[in-house]
Amino acid sequence: MKALYFAWVRERIGVAEEEIEPPAAVATLGELMGWLAGRGENYAHAFENPAVIRTAVDRLHAKHDAPFAGAREVAFFPPMTGG
Amino acid sequence: MKALYFAWVRERIGVAEEEIEPPAAVATLGELMGWLAGRGENYAHAFENPAVIRTAVDRLHAKHDAPFAGAREVAFFPPMTGG
């Protein structure tokens, strides 16, 4: 599964995208952030306040309690500032 | 004093503008419409329902009970349909 990071989430982690293989017990996007946060200081910094992170599954907005099983692509980013 | 007529008020009266000299007893725009209505069938037709006629004094909207003493120009027209 591909994980994408944008804006300061991307900057803190240091990569824009990567392949990830979370264990089967990690089912929701919220759990996935927790698992990612354990992968190193950079990830811990990016996800230090998961409440402010927006999440998407296969390019659609999804809440933290949403499952991601079967997704090709998950994304993590700050609140949007377009327009 | 100049009187101007627009749209179907103009069509019914048959002229776009004219000089008028109402008697001193005619003080408000409403009274002026009554006086004009007595000037002929065309005027009577134009002012048959004065409630629907809008009035202006010196190019500013004015109500029927407004006086027009000293005005250079009064105007009579149907509700506007611009924009």
Place this chain on the structure above:
Amino acid sequence: MASVSVQSRDYDTAAEIAALTAGRTDVGAVVTFSGLCRDDGGTLEALEIEHYPGMAEGEIARVCAEAEARWPLQGCRVIHRHGAIPPGANIVLVVTASAHRAAAFAAADFLMDYLKSEAPFWKRNRRRDAAAGQPEWVAPKADDADALDRWR
């Protein structure tokens, strides 16, 4: 600050936007409204627009001044055409510029509602079928009075 034109000729929307924004870096939002001549029945030859010269410009300027008093605008431009307008052609343009979008949207919306009800213009429809007789005057719409009430 507002600029008002009452004219028979067409206008160039892009040039009007450019005039309000060129060389500036304090404008964050520009809203334009263009009113066009519709021909729903396919029988219209032209819309004929009569106006009260002098008062038309004055009333539009007065309405623009009210919009500028209500919202922080950096620019306000209104062009209203008169004469014969064929189907599909431009009738009226409102352009508002502001630092923020809410003011630009509200001012343009307000200006159109007020122009509809306060500016001395009268439309009539000239039909292709001359047998239809005299062009009929367009009646004011109840909707337009309701639209105006939103701002009171």
Place this chain on the structure above:
Amino acid sequence: MASVSVQSRDYDTAAEIAALTAGRTDVGAVVTFSGLCRDDGGTLEALEIEHYPGMAEGEIARVCAEAEARWPLQGCRVIHRHGAIPPGANIVLVVTASAHRAAAFAAADFLMDYLKSEAPFWKRNRRRDAAAGQPEWVAPKADDADALDRWR
């Protein structure tokens, strides 16, 4: 029916209006919103806009579809730029066309509120003074959340 572009290059507002109205006589109202890059402090070199390719287009199209479900639109066009945008330049364009002005205004206003909060774009300010360090990310505004609540 809506047409959506996410692009780095600038756009031509007049051409976009023409594309929605050319050859038609059923459009009575066209509203455009242009969002421009402001530089209130005089220190901005450029706004840098990052986006999520694919999702950006998809989200804008979804918001357009919602606008089309809410209002009777005859055309809907959105262009959102990404990359480096200098002060005074265009960022985003929304064009809505309808028979009547209320629908065109409401839909454009709605689209901008939703784009602000739902479309995956992130802005940061690159300052002229490099000593200012890393460009800072723009924080979302509480106003924008309030604006969104108007449509719920």
